[in-house]
Amino acid sequence: MRPHTSATRPEPLPLPAGRSAPVPSAPAGPAPGSRPLLKGTRAAAALPAEDRVRLLAGEHHDPHALLGARRAEGGVLVRTLRPHARGVTVLAAGLRARLAAEGDGLFAAVLPLEEIPAYRLLVDYGEDVPAHETGDPYRFLPALGEFDLHLISEGRHEELWKALGACPMTHQGERGTRFTVWAPNARGVRVTGDFTHWDPTGHPMRSLGSSGVWELFVPGVGPGTLYKFDICRPDGSHTVRADPMARRTECPPATASVVHPLDGYRWGDGTWMAGRGARSSHTAPVSVYEVHLPSWRPGLSCRELADELTAYVTDMGFTHVELMPPAEHPFGGSWGYQVTGYYAPTARLGTPEDLKYLVDRLHRAGIGVLMDWVPAHFPKDDWALARFDGTALYEHADPRRAEHPDWGTLEFDYGRKEVRNFLVANAVYWCEEFHIDGLRVDAVASMLYLDYSREEGGWSPNAHGGRENPDAVAFLQEMNATVYRRCPGVVTVAEESTAWDGVTRPTHHTGPGGFGGLGFGFKWNMGWMHDSLVYMSKDPVHRAHHHDEMTFSMVYAYSENYVLPISHDEVVHGKQALVSKMPGDWWQRRANHRAYLGYMWAHPGKKLLFMGQEFAQGAEWSEAEGPQWWVLDPGYSAAGDHRGVQDLVRDLNRAYRATPALWQRDTDPGGFQWIDAGSHRAREDNVLSFLRFAADGSPLIVVCNFSPVVRHGHRLGVPAGVPAWTEVLNTDARRYGGSGVGNGEAIPTRPVPWHGREAGVLLTLPPLATLWLRPVG
Structure with a gap:
């Protein structure tokens, strides 16, 4: 028997001999x-x-x-x-x-x-x-209205969490909880919980017609009560399931749902929310710190993390935090990517109010909050969504469309309107109820293609014989359109690794493929990430043969709105931490790491960096350990090396935010010009150089020397009319752990044409370093 946690007393069952029962409070009215x-x-x-x-x-x-x-x-x-x-x-x-x-x-x-x-x-x-x-x-009469049922049946209930699940309320003058669940193929449904001592017999629910919804108002049941649904499947067998719409759950490995109210938190981020709709991420600085909350400071709840995380992110200068999936998931080793409770924050980190407090605290410090959202697949646990009412309900009925071959999970049936509604409403739920500012949508490619990771004969084509999944396309378009309509200022970001056309094109625009835009605000630039890391992993003597891997990204840089991600996926499963991918000795690895970050922050596109990489942690990330904060301790022999990289990231963020040329025209080809993209000399010297421009035309020069050799007298063509230039940032500065090679405070412009421009400068390029130069004055 589970312990009772409800604020109300359960109906008692006979106790074993020798045990006493609590004395109930006196009922109202005459005894x-x-x-x-x-x-x-x-x-x-x-x-x-x-x-x-x-x-x-x-x-x-x-x-x-x-x-x-x-x-x-x-x-x-x-x-x-x-x-x-x-x-x-x-x-x-x-x-x-x-x-x-x-x-x-x-x-x-x-x-x-x-x-x-x-x-x-x-x-x-x-x-x-x-x-x-x-x-x-x-x-009691049904506690769910006809209009709610109509919207559910149509698959258009944008506030589905207010209609389904467990809702504490007053109904016909009595306090209690309305339980509702969608199980259209069930022969019967009963609610069970600690208030019934987990015997479902006495609480059968009624079917509300063709909607597939079952309902029961139970008086006296309040917040904190544990519950599940006992479902009689079409074959007459029974299964006990957690509530798909639960707002709160027990802490894994326990699996019960918990009755929880919606209005349990008073927000203090009114100023942030009032201005959210007026902000455009496309023309603003966006520098994201990706965090796995359970391991950032292991053992702390969201409320306990709030002040520390807010202070750290503020000090480091990031504009946003991205939370790896905060929804409930049974296996911690999935890092949140195998979700069973789509509407419930994980109980590992406290209550829903604790997560709201964390978001609130970040907002009050001026920091935006993104979260990973996983509508691509769900686990097969027999207490959760899989074959929920005894049939393929949330998943596709065709195993070739339901089984995900890579992850041992099930894919949603996006062609079913109620399933689309479940997911679309869930996206809105996080943005409205938890004030989330953006959704990074996981594994979009696996949704778009019917043959994703499937062998020949292991997938079924669409109605036109193609490999595209039109149901998934329609779902993503509906989700994006609904979120942008209901939540102005919220941004959606696709983790999409293919050449699908129009990921960030508006949904009403039709592309060459005939499907129309997916409607995302941004797309992760996986091509840039892969190519640039391949280049950086090479010994400098071989980099000349891979020069195009660093320049090719600009061929397609404006085909979509991009985020440049160095995410958790790049520092696990044998891929090594970012600094450990770099060649050379320890000094050279750190120098490469710093030079790469300077290049990344200057390249068109928003920035994302996973925790631990901001101070060059040498080991892969482990969810059991989290970031290796100890490498920053003064007693550690290399602490200064790690703190130098941390200082660089702090300065990168501050210089980035203060330099409109690096973000105002991120989606405008006029905001970027190559100085030397790939001349014979640039290739042989491992040097890249380009210009970024602000909306008013103000320029910034970026030069990357990916060679361990100091380049004296390196000539660069620059815009005319600028008398002199000065270093905004030099990743080789001594305070970052570099050699201290630089160019002084003023670099005069010379009236000597170079690189097709009327003027030029002579620079000293530090070894394995990136320079940012702006006009003097």
């Missing part, structure tokens, strides 16, 4: 014993055998037609189902009436009354357990 016994009560006609069997087996679609109170010949018939009870008494209008036992926990009688009264039940479980007064769930 039951002081109420006169209603005379004239008589036995009720027995339930039809078929109804009785179906009711007790949890297979009845309309238990309210059998239980509760209704007019009958000679009075009012009251029937209740109270398993393990010795007797049940109706309390109504200052009177009481005993119900006759019908066996199997059924009690009934016809009361000599003309009208159906508001009544309660006094349930007797025997001498060792005090009688328990409770409301009767079967005296």
Whole structure:
């Protein structure tokens, strides 16, 4: 038996001999014993055998037609189902009436009354357990409106979390919880929990017609109550499932859902939210710190993390935090990417209010919050979504469309309107209820292609014989359009690694493929990430043969709106930490690391860096350990080396935010010009040089020397009309752990044409370093 955590008292069952039960609080109104016994009560006609069997087996679609109170010949018939009870008494209008036992926990009688009264039940479980007064769930009308049911049936309920799940509320004057669940193919559904001592028999739910929704209002049940749904599948077998719409869950490995209100937190980020819709991420600085919350500071809740994370991100100068999936997931080693509770923040990090506090705290410090969202697949756990009502409900009925070959999970059936609604509403839920500012949508490519990771013959084509998944396309378009309409200022980001055309094109624009834009705000630039890391992994003597890997990204840089990601995926599973990918000795690895970050922050596109890489942690990330903060400790021999890289990232963020040329025209080809993209000399010297321009034309020169050789007298063509240039940033500065080679405070422009420009400068290029230069004055 699970411990009871509800704010209300469960119905007690008989206790073992020698144990005492708690004394219930006195019910409102006259004590039951002081109420006169209603005379004239008589036995009720027995339930039809078929109804009785179906009711007790949890297979009845309309238990309210059998239980509760209704007019009958000679009075009012009251029937209740109270398993393990010795007797049940109706309390109504200052009177009481005993119900006759019908066996199997059924009690009934016809009361000599003309009208159906508001009544309660006094349930007797025997001498060792005090009688328990409770409301009767079967005296209430449905607590879910017809309009809600209409929207659910249409797959258009944009606030689905307010209609389905467990909702504490007052209904017909009584406090309790409305339980609703979508299970269209179930023969019957019952709610069970700690308030029933996990016996579902006494709480069958009613079917609300063709909507596929089952509903039951249970009086007296409040926040904190544990619950699940007992579902009778089409074959008559039963399965006990967590609520797909639960707002809170038990902490894994426990799997029960928890009744939780929506209005339990008072926000303090009004200024941020009021201005969110006026901000455009495309023309603003965006530098994202990707965080796995459970391991950033292991053992701390979101509330405990809030001040520390906010202070750190503020000090480091990042504009945003991206949270790896915060929704509930049973296996911690999945890092949140195998979700079972799409509407519940993981209980590993505290309550939903704790996560809201973290977001609130970040917002009040001026930091945006993105989260990883995983609508591509879900795990097969038999207490969660898989074959939820005994049929392929959330997943596709065709195993070739449902089974994900890489992850051992199931893919959603995007062609089913209710499933699309579940996911679209979930995207809105995080943005509205948790004030999330952006959704990074995981594994988009696996959704778009029917043959993703599948062998020949292991997939079924679409209706036109193609490999594209039009249902997934329609879902992503609907999700993006809905989020952008309902949540101005929120941005969606696609992790999409293919050449799909129009990922960030508006949904009403049709592309060459005929599908139209997907409607994302940004797309991860996986091509840039892969190519640039291949180049950086090479010894400098070989880099001349891979020069195009660093320049090719500009061929397609404006085909989509891009984020440049160095994410958790690049520092796990044998890929090594970022600094460990670099060639050479320890000094050269750090120098390469710094030069690469300077190049990345200057390249068109928004920035994302995974935790630990900002101070050149040498080991791969482990969710059990988290970032290796100890390498920054003064007692560690290389602490200064790591702190130097950390200082660089801090200065990169500050210089980036203060330099509009690096972000104002990120999506405008006019904001970028090559100085020397790939001349013979540049290739042989491992040098890249380019210009970035702000909206007012203000330029910034970026020069990368990916060779360990100091380049003296390196000539560079520059815009005319600038008398002199100065270093904004030099990744070889001594404070970062570099050699200190630089160019002084003013570099004069010379009237000597070079690189097709009327003027030029002579530079000293530090070894394995990136320079940023701006006009003096």
